[in-house]
Amino acid sequence: MFDATPPLARARQDGRVSVECAGLTGMVTLRGDIAAIGEPVADATGLSIPDTLGIVEDGGRALAWMSPDELMLFCAYDEAEEIAATLTAATAEDHALVANVSDARAMFELSGEEAALRETLAKLTPADLRPDAFPPGTIRRTRLAQVSGAIWLAEDGAMRVICFRSVADYVFSLLCHAARPAAAVGHF
Amino acid sequence: MLILSCPYCGVAADETELHPGGEGHLVRHGPGSSDDEFESYLFLRRNPRGVHVERWRHVHGCGKWFHAARDTMTMEVIGTYPAQVSEPPSEILNALGARSA
Ligand SMILES: [Zn+2]
Secondary structure: OOOOOOOOOOEEEOOOOEEEEEEOOEEEEEEEEEHHHHHHHHHHHHHOOOOOEEEEEOOOOEEEEEOOOOEEEOOOOOHHHHHHHHHHHOOOOOEEEEEEOHHEEEEEEEEEEEHHHHHHOOEEEEEEOOOOOOOOOOEEEEOOEEEEEEEEEEEOOOOEEEEEEHEEEEEHHHHHOOOOOOHHOOOO | EEEEOOOOOEEEEEEEHOOOEEOOOOOOOOOOOHHHHHHHHHHOOOOOOOEEEEEOOOOOOOEEEEEEEHHHHHEEEEEEEEEEOOOOOOOHHHHHHHOOO
8 A cells, every 4th residue: 555645745825816735635536327326426425416517515525517427526535435435336226437536636725815716717727717607616627728627616715626636736836827916917 | 719619518618628620420431431432531521611510529628529510711600519410400500501591
């Protein structure tokens, strides 16, 4: 067994918007017909199934809509393996795939005023980040400069960003650069 | 800049969030076809100045392939629709018909 190491441990930049590596985070991907696997997944996780482009948070866990046949569960890193096993059993009757992908992705947390958070991300993505198009409870998979990522405004007011772990250093640098106080535009 | 609405997630996706897949509704010619048919399937494309039906993939988003009908000269987008069809749906055909009328 290896000791799991978070991508960019202790990476942090403070300012108008603070950027921080969220550390080890549990992520379990589910693929299948959501109409079929939704109910067993909701029962096993205690979360309701999100609508298209939605993310549902409760009790330290979150369930995100990733595509018409894909969901992603966020949980504590240490419980991901067990949850994945539970979900595999819960969806055994259906044509579905469950995988613990916690070590495949990195998560960042941006904190600050909401307008500043929107502005920081808007420098990196073509997604419409105006409040009516991107309210809390919405997850948007999109492009962050040259790589894929997903962003959402969490219930605690933080902007969460995930990307593949192999590009974590690149995305952290992008976020820090976009968050520099001198780069403020005041658009939102 | 081109903006196409993904028919799967509903996102009005910027061109840079998508990956182009070339001409749509190609007729596949594999084993048993003539050399001419295979050549046309593999190499020959319409590349029109005007209305074009294309395949696109929402690569940085939901990951799904879809079709888009657009005008390559004016950049007007006539519409988008799912990948699992072998010809444009009637609303797209009607829109194309209205344009040429
Ligand atoms: Zn999409």
